[in-house]
Amino acid sequence: MAESDRKDVGAGRKVRLRVRRQDGAERVETKRWEEFEVPYLPQMNVISALMQIQKDPRTVDGKTVAPVVWECSCLEEVCGACTMVVNGKVRQACSALVDALAPKGETITLEPMSKFPLVRDLCVDRSRMFEDLKRVRAWIELDGTHELGAGPRESARAQEERYPLSRCMTCGCCLEACPQVNDSSSFVGAAAVNQVRLFNLHPSGAMNRVERLESVMGEGGVADCGKAQNCVEVCPKEIPLVDSISQVARDTTKHLLFGWLLK
Amino acid sequence: MASKTTVRSEGGKVRRVVVVGGGLAGLMTVIKLCEAKVPVDLLSLVPVKRSHSVCAQGGINASVNTKGEGDSPQVHLEETAYGGDFLANQPPVRGMAEAAPGIVNMLDRMGVPFNRTPEGLLDFRRFGGTLFHRTAFAGATTGQQLLYALDEQVRRFEVEDVVDDHGVSIPGEKMVRKFEMWDFLEPILDDSGVCVGAVAQDLKTMQIRPFLGDAVVLATGGPGLVFGRSTNSVICTGTAAIAAYKAGAVYANGEFIQVHPTAIPGADKLRLISESARGEGGRIWVPKDKADKRAANDIPERERDYFLERMYPGYGNLVPRDIASRALFKTCFHEGRGIFDEATGKNELAVYLDLTHKDEKFLRAKLAGILEIYEKFAGVDPYKHPMKVFPAVHYSMGGLWVDYEADARGSLKAGSPRNHATNLPGLYAVGEVDYQYHGANRLGANSLLSCIYGGLVTGPAVASYRQAMAKSAFDLPKSIFEKAEKRATDDYARILTQNTDAKAPENAYKLHEELAETMLRDCTIERDNKALDGVLAKIGELDLRVKSVRVTDTSQRVNQGAQFVRHLENMLVLARVIAQGARNRDESRGAHYKPDFPRRDDERFGRTTLAVHEQVGSVKFVRAFDYTCAGETVHVTDAIDTSLVTPRERKYEQAGAASAAATGKLGSEPESKSGATTEAR
Numbered sequence: 001m002a003e004s005d006r007k008d009v010g011a012g013r014k015v016r017l018r019v020r021r022q023d024g025a026e027r028v029e030t031k032r033w034e035e036f037e038v039p040y041l042p043q044m045n046v047i048s049a050l051m052q053i054q055k056d057p058r059t060v061d062g063k064t065v066a067p068v069v070w071e072c073s074c075l076e077e078v079c080g081a082c083t084m085v086v087n088g089k090v091r092q093a094c095s096a097l098v099d100a101l102a103p104k105g106e107t108i109t110l111e112p113m114s115k116f117p118l119v120r121d122l123c124v125d126r127s128r129m130f131e132d133l134k135r136v137r138a139w140i141e142l143d144g145t146h147e148l149g150a151g152p153r154e155s156a157r158a159q160e161e162r163y164p165l166s167r168c169m170t171c172g173c174c175l176e177a178c179p180q181v182n183d184s185s186s187f188v189g190a191a192a193v194n195q196v197r198l199f200n201l202h203p204s205g206a207m208n209r210v211e212r213l214e215s216v217m218g219e220g221g222v223a224d225c226g227k228a229q230n231c232v233e234v235c236p237k238e239i240p241l242v243d244s245i246s247q248v249a250r251d252t253t254k255h256l257l258f259g260w261l262l263k
Numbered sequence: 264m265a266s267k268t269t270v271r272s273e274g275g276k277v278r279r280v281v282v283v284g285g286g287l288a289g290l291m292t293v294i295k296l297c298e299a300k301v302p303v304d305l306l307s308l309v310p311v312k313r314s315h316s317v318c319a320q321g322g323i324n325a326s327v328n329t330k331g332e333g334d335s336p337q338v339h340l341e342e343t344a345y346g347g348d349f350l351a352n353q354p355p356v357r358g359m360a361e362a363a364p365g366i367v368n369m370l371d372r373m374g375v376p377f378n379r380t381p382e383g384l385l386d387f388r389r390f391g392g393t394l395f396h397r398t399a400f401a402g403a404t405t406g407q408q409l410l411y412a413l414d415e416q417v418r419r420f421e422v423e424d425v426v427d428d429h430g431v432s433i434p435g436e437k438m439v440r441k442f443e444m445w446d447f448l449e450p451i452l453d454d455s456g457v458c459v460g461a462v463a464q465d466l467k468t469m470q471i472r473p474f475l476g477d478a479v480v481l482a483t484g485g486p487g488l489v490f491g492r493s494t495n496s497v498i499c500t501g502t503a504a505i506a507a508y509k510a511g512a513v514y515a516n517g518e519f520i521q522v523h524p525t526a527i528p529g530a531d532k533l534r535l536i537s538e539s540a541r542g543e544g545g546r547i548w549v550p551k552d553k554a555d556k557r558a559a560n561d562i563p564e565r566e567r568d569y570f571l572e573r574m575y576p577g578y579g580n581l582v583p584r585d586i587a588s589r590a591l592f593k594t595c596f597h598e599g600r601g602i603f604d605e606a607t608g609k610n611e612l613a614v615y616l617d618l619t620h621k622d623e624k625f626l627r628a629k630l631a632g633i634l635e636i637y638e639k640f641a642g643v644d645p646y647k648h649p650m651k652v653f654p655a656v657h658y659s660m661g662g663l664w665v666d667y668e669a670d671a672r673g674s675l676k677a678g679s680p681r682n683h684a685t686n687l688p689g690l691y692a693v694g695e696v697d698y699q700y701h702g703a704n705r706l707g708a709n710s711l712l713s714c715i716y717g718g719l720v721t722g723p724a725v726a727s728y729r730q731a732m733a734k735s736a737f738d739l740p741k742s743i744f745e746k747a748e749k750r751a752t753d754d755y756a757r758i759l760t761q762n763t764d765a766k767a768p769e770n771a772y773k774l775h776e777e778l779a780e781t782m783l784r785d786c787t788i789e790r791d792n793k794a795l796d797g798v799l800a801k802i803g804e805l806d807l808r809v810k811s812v813r814v815t816d817t818s819q820r821v822n823q824g825a826q827f828v829r830h831l832e833n834m835l836v837l838a839r840v841i842a843q844g845a846r847n848r849d850e851s852r853g854a855h856y857k858p859d860f861p862r863r864d865d866e867r868f869g870r871t872t873l874a875v876h877e878q879v880g881s882v883k884f885v886r887a888f889d890y891t892c893a894g895e896t897v898h899v900t901d902a903i904d905t906s907l908v909t910p911r912e913r914k915y916e917q918a919g920a921a922s923a924a925a926t927g928k929l930g931s932e933p934e935s936k937s938g939a940t941t942e943a944r
Contacts, residue, residue, distance in 0.1 A: 009367050024820050033540075041530035048531035054824070055772045057815050062408070065817040069823055071309075073496045077530040079313040095639050109302070110307070111670065119467055120821040125316075130310065134422055139415035141824045145294055149372030153383035157942075163376040163402055170312055202374045232935055 013040035013105065015098055016060070019068050019112040025118040035060045035107070036068075046093040046101075046108065047072055068110075070122035075235060080169030083176075084122045085111040090176040090216050090234055100147035107176040113176045129170045132188055132254060136193035136215045140204050152203040165198040165244065166239040175253030176240055190231035193222050200251070213248070213255050222249050268729060270302075270427045272737035275438050278426050278630065279304050279370045280725055281476030283447045283459050283503060285311025287406070287714035288721075289482030290413035290692025292396035294724020297420040297438045302731065304474050306463050307877030308498050310443045312414050315484050315496040316714065319406020320633050321390060321539030323370070323711040325363035329384055329580045331393045333926065334395040336360040341908050341925040343709060346392040346583045347660070347702020348853035348863060349910040350516065350871070352903055355667045355699050359709075359716040360674030366715050367399045373412040376401050378629065388629070389542040390707040393581040393919060398708040403632035404538055409711055420526075442474075446755075447503040447825055450479055450510050450690055458689035458738035460744060462751040468824060469819050471752050473744040475736045478689045478725045480505060482718070485659045485695040489834045490787065490843065491779020493656035494526055494535040504663050504696050505833035508840070515698040515887065517837070521705055521854050522788050523657035524587035525616050525650075527641050533655035534640055536616060537633050538707040540650075541580040545627070547571050547591070553600045559615055559649045570594055576938065577918035585704045585854040586915060588654040592788045595653070602651060615649035656787060658710060659702040659784040660854065661844075663692035663874060666890075667699070673907050675720060680728035683721040686890035689732065691725055693717040698871075703853025731893035747787070753788035758816055758828045760761040762811075768813030771828045778831075778838060779803055786842050790857050795846040802839050806880050809835060836879060844872045866909060870901040 014037045023030040029208045037060050038052035057067040073080035075094040082093040087101060087109050101108050116124035144147055154162075174190040181189050199205035205212075217221045220224045222245060231241040271277055280296055285307035293303050307314065315444050339360035344353055364835040371377060371385060377399050378386040387396040401408035412528075420439040424432035444466045451460040451473055452893035460475045486501025487493035508514045524542065525547075526533040541547070548567040555562060571590055572579040581648040591614055595601035618626060623646050626634060637645045664686060675682060683691045683699075693714070700713040729735075762768045765901045785794040807830055816824035827942075850864035851857055863869075875883045887900040914920050923929045 043528070044530045045640075051531060051772070054815065054827075055770055055776070066818055067824060069816075069821045072316050073309050073313045074315065075497065076318065077639065078532045078632075078636075079309075079317045079496065082315045085363050097640070097642070099642075119817075123821055125467075126310070130312070130418075133415075133418060139419050140372070141419075142373060144298060145369050145416075146554075147365045147368070148372065150368045150385075151374075152923060154379055155758050156379040156628075157375050159379045163408075166376050166401075166403060166408060169407075170310075179626065200376070201382065206375060214914060259779060262488065 014038065015051070016032060016105065016107040017023055017045065017049055018107050018109045019121070021119055021121045024120055034065060040098065044098040046096040046098070046110065047075055047082060047226060049098060049108070050093070068122065069120045075108040078169065080171030083113060083171040083173060084150070085176070086111060090173045092236055093172065095236070115176050115181050116172060119194070126170070126172050129172060129175070129191060133195060133232065135188070136192050136196050137208060138174050138192070138199055139213055140199065141208055143194065153242070156226065157199070162198060162201050164239055165194055165201075169237065169240055171236065173234040173236060177230035177234040179228050179230065180224055180226045185223040185224060188216060188220050188222070190241040190245060193248050194239060194241055197244040198250050210255065212261070213252050217252050217256065222252055225249070266893070267732065267738065270425065272735065274737070276475070276737050277302050277433065278477055278735055279308065279475070280478050280729070281474045282480045282482060283307075283315070283461060284482035284694065284696070285443070286314035286316035286482060286484055286694060287413060287711060288718045289480070290410070290417050290479050291715045291718020292482060292693055292721045292725070293417050293420070293439060294413065295719055296725060297423070299722060299726040301726055302425050302436070304440050304442060304476065305368045306442045306445045306447060306461070306474065308444065308446055308466070309424060311417070312411065315411060315499055316410040316711070317407040318494065318496060319711050320403045320535060320537035321410065321542065322388065322400030322405045322708045324390065324397045324618065324708040325399060325712070326360065326395070326397055327364045327367065327385065327387065329380070330396045332395050335925070336363065338395065338922045338925040339363065339397065341483050341919045342393050342708055343700070343919045344702065346706040346907040347704050349865070349869070350519070350852060350903065351700060351702030351703065352667065353905055353907040354531045354669040354673050355675055355908055359700055359713060360717065360722070361674060362716050363712055366712065366719070370409060370412055371690040373416060375408050375412045378402065382440055388539060388728060389581060390540050391541070391587070392578070392706040394578070394918060398539070398542065400539065400629070403539055403630045408713060409715070411775070417834055419929055428564065432753050442919040447481070447506065448751045449506045449747065450687065451744060452591055452687065453739060453743050456511070456687065457733070458687050459739060462747050463488045464751070464755070466551050467821055468801065469822055471748060471755060473748045475744065477729050477732060477736050478691060480691040480693060480721055481663065481696050482692075482694045486834070487656055489778070489838050490520075490782045491776065492529070492531065492533050494523055494533055496778040500834055501831040501837045502830040502833040504692070505837045507663060507685065507687070507690060507692070508876050509836065510687065510885040511775070511876070512687050512690060513659070513664035514840050515664035516844070516872050517840040517874060518848055518872060519703050519854050520740060520787065520841065521584055521654060521660060522585055522588040522654045524591050524654050525652040526655035527637060527650070528613065528653055529640060533656070534576050534636055535657065536637060536650060536652055537597055538581070538584070539571050539634060540616060540618060540630060543629050544621050545580065545616050547580055547614055547616055549594055549600050549602060549614050553610055554603060556603055559617070562617070566673060575915045577920060578915045582915045583704055583706060584657070584727060585856070588788055589856060590656055595721060611651070613651040613653045616652045617649035618645060619649060623668070654788065656783070658705055659695060660698065660699040660703060660705055661872070662696045663698055665692050665697045666892065666899070669904070678723045678727050680731055680893040682724040684719060684724065684728070686888065686899070688891050689720055689728065693721040703855060706715055728893055733894065733919065739779065745833035755825065758825050759814055762813040765811060765813055769808050769811045770815065771812045771824070771831045774809055774812065775806055775834070778802070778835065782838055782842070784929050786845055788856065790845050790855065791859065792846060792857070795842055798842045799839065799846065802835060802842060821901065836876070840882050842876045844874065847884065848872065869910070870903060873901050
């Protein structure tokens with residue numbers, strides 16, 4: 001990589017990507033690394049580098065290949081689609097800026113998340129996260145959309161507690177980083193537990209508090225958390241996930257011990 | 264009752280409606296359909312929670328008038344019509360303005376974490392084109408919060424059983440079936456031209472199949488990708504609208520493309536910095552001395568040109584977007600007074616958007632979402648340094664033509680099957696993909712409103728349509744659907760196999776770049792007929808070259824390359840509709856501005872542009888057409904219904920001009936401070 005030292009500034013600068021590829025979950029034999037080099041652009045992020053590959057899909061060895069497949073949509077870190085493992089860290093590719101990752105032209109490594117079924121290349125299937133939202137009943141039981149006047153009053157302080165919890169993009173970072181989420185466990189993970197806290201905080205949501213708590217008791221529930229606290233480290237929206245887990249854990253314990261009394 | 268509306272067809276299938284698109288408009292439509300007991304198949308390009316609605320930042324308008332300013336739906340109607348330069352039919356706008364307070368209440372009940380006042384009521388802030396505090400907001404990620412709320416309500420229906428006509432649950436059938444990561448290919452029309460379903464493709468397995476639907480609702484968003492980099496998500500190619508247009512749907516006012524004044528320049532996307540930044544007191548400026556090399560914070564107040572406040576004292580930094588964008592463009596491009604960049608020795612195409620005079624705690628409570636985007640992508644702390652911004656393509660006021668039925672008051676008649684109906688019977692359009700509410704320029708924070716209001720109207724409209732339709736899609740012969748499926752399958756095979764042996768095949772992504780460059784340069788803020796002729800010639804050239812595209816991927820799994828070829832072909836068709844519409848309209852109105860024709864010309868152009876597809880390479884414009892809705896023939900012309908707010912010249916120099924007729928006041932403001940520097944709390 002002797003040349004790479006010259007690649008940091010000016011025209012002709014290149015960006016080098018090392019990408020983990022695989023044609024499909026069942027096609028293990030196609031698992032491989034490929035390297036690409038694309039022209040540098042100002043304020044470039046990993047997504048623009050991948051977009052450059054689409055225009056000329058050739059590896060550094062000059063081999064023409066299919067362009068890399070990945071998921072993306074908003075490109076401003078609010079939709080959660082482009083989550084992948086960049087240089088070993090799970091994050092959104094859109095906010096992964098090339099200048100920060102490879103100031104001296106270092107190779108940037110891209111891999112798909114490992115805790116979800118692979119679809120192709122960097123694209124994985126996160127549908128379990130949406131299924132988990134059903135499990136924890138992450139919604140308000142609305143009577144209907146017809147006019148029923150204003151919602152419950154809420155203090156600014158309460159809004160300030162709920163709003164950050166409500167910014168979860170279902171991106172999957174917290175599951176990817178969690179040691180308890182693995183093939184031999186059914187742990188629901190921080191994202192869904194956080195939704196339990198979010199809806200139980202709302203005055204109307206709290207009317208179904210018990211069902212929500214019970215949905216994360218027992219196998220794969222909140223008690224499976226190993227307190228590694230990786231989730232809060234990797235959450236791109238800085239959601240206080242550890243607080244959410246402890247809160248819900250406390251509430252479930254209370255419910256377990258005294259719930260029959262309060263019913 | 265008529266057997267066509269039994270829950271199940273004779274063959275045992277549950278009769279459903281197809282909704283395409285899972286943003287605010289689509290989800291709201293789904294909820295209303297489910298409440299009307301109509302089961303739905305919901306198709307979306309991406310998991311619905313990742314739809315482009317998440318990008319909306321600033322808020323949603325509703326004249327709740329909690330600040331004692333005398334705001335009302337009537338003022339909202341007038342300012343929307345005025346802000347749109349009188350191109351919108353006014354009854355739907357009235358319906359929307361009147362429904363807005365109820366919509367915000369509904370969202371509040373759904374649990375949206377709207378910002379609050381000290382009393383615990385909803386807080387409202389200012390937005391462009393008005394002097395009133397009318398915009399409810401959840402931090403600066405309001406679109407995301409509203410989308411999540413509707414997504415949650417739709418998920419409830421995903422676990423709810425379909426119930427048959429005797430009230431018995433049908434095993435395995437849920438009210439909503441979601442098909443995420445599916446691409447809409449074309450509407451399915453029966454022999455009499457009625458829309459009875461859609462063909463779509465699974466973007467994982469690339470399987471193509473028909474979806475039967477007693478009606479199809481397109482809620483597929485805008486076409487920002489036609490301009491390459493914009494504030495839109497990469498999924499916003501307009502492809503579904505164009506597929507409908509190619510099948511015979513009329514496309515209206517395509518030339519009206521909104522350019523938002525404040526976005527962060529970027530290599531892949533121009534990230535929006537919401538108008539709410541100015542609504543909360545942000546100020547736009549450039550140094551008075553164009554050669555000023557000092558850092559922004561070193562330039563004293565008196566040496567700054569707050570040009571929007573100077574040019575438009577009445578509305579200041581909160582003039583409508585078209586006006587602000589033109590002022591920024593003039594300052595940077597024509598006068599060369601953009602921020603001086605010492606590294607290049609040139610004046611950049613950028614101005615300052617300054618919030619540094621505001622308290623950090625206040626900013627964190629109200630604007631953290633956008634300031635965080637700026638910090639992450641521009642690498643500069645916007646709490647301490649003014650942001651650098653420039654205009655970017657943002658929103659399409661134009662879209663699929665849709666009908667409405669007015670009631671005696673001049674509002675929308677609730678439940679009419681004509682509301683949001685396209686001219687293809689059974690095909691509906693709602694959200695940014697329709698053309699209905701914003702005229703020639705959309706006011707900020709009206710888009711979330713129009714999406715949700717549109718959904719509230721479209722659900723009942725489709726439910727009424729089902730009652731009146733001649734035949735259910737589920738009672739039609741299979742052959743109709745097989746034919747449509749085969750056509751789509753053949754077309755996909757063509758994309759995969761064409762030009763495999765060509766010596767110099769084209770690359771779809773490169774052609775897209777060429778299209779975008781031309782559209783962005785010559786078909787946005789300022790339009791010139793000679794340049795537009797050039798754009799049309801370029802589109803013609805690309806129409807030919809796109810035939811030589813060879814796909815870069817022939818895989819049968821997640822083939823994004825083949826999908827993009829299809830979208831590009833459609834983007835070219837749409838680009839022509841936009842450019843030809845702009846070429847024909849020799850006036851200036853809202854977002855459409857021709858320096859050679861600087862005034863609005865109601866006599867010649869006070870009408871809706873109606874485009875009809877002929878073939879690739881040509882657009883036909885019509886003044887009138889007939890279509891059938893629920894058995895009734897409707898005659899449509901391009902005349903605009905301006906019966907509620909009389910058109911007048913649109914000016915923002917003087918405070919109150921936009922609401923003068925409704926408030927009877929001009930020159931007085933609903934608050935004591937000047938419009939530009941509102942101090943909230």
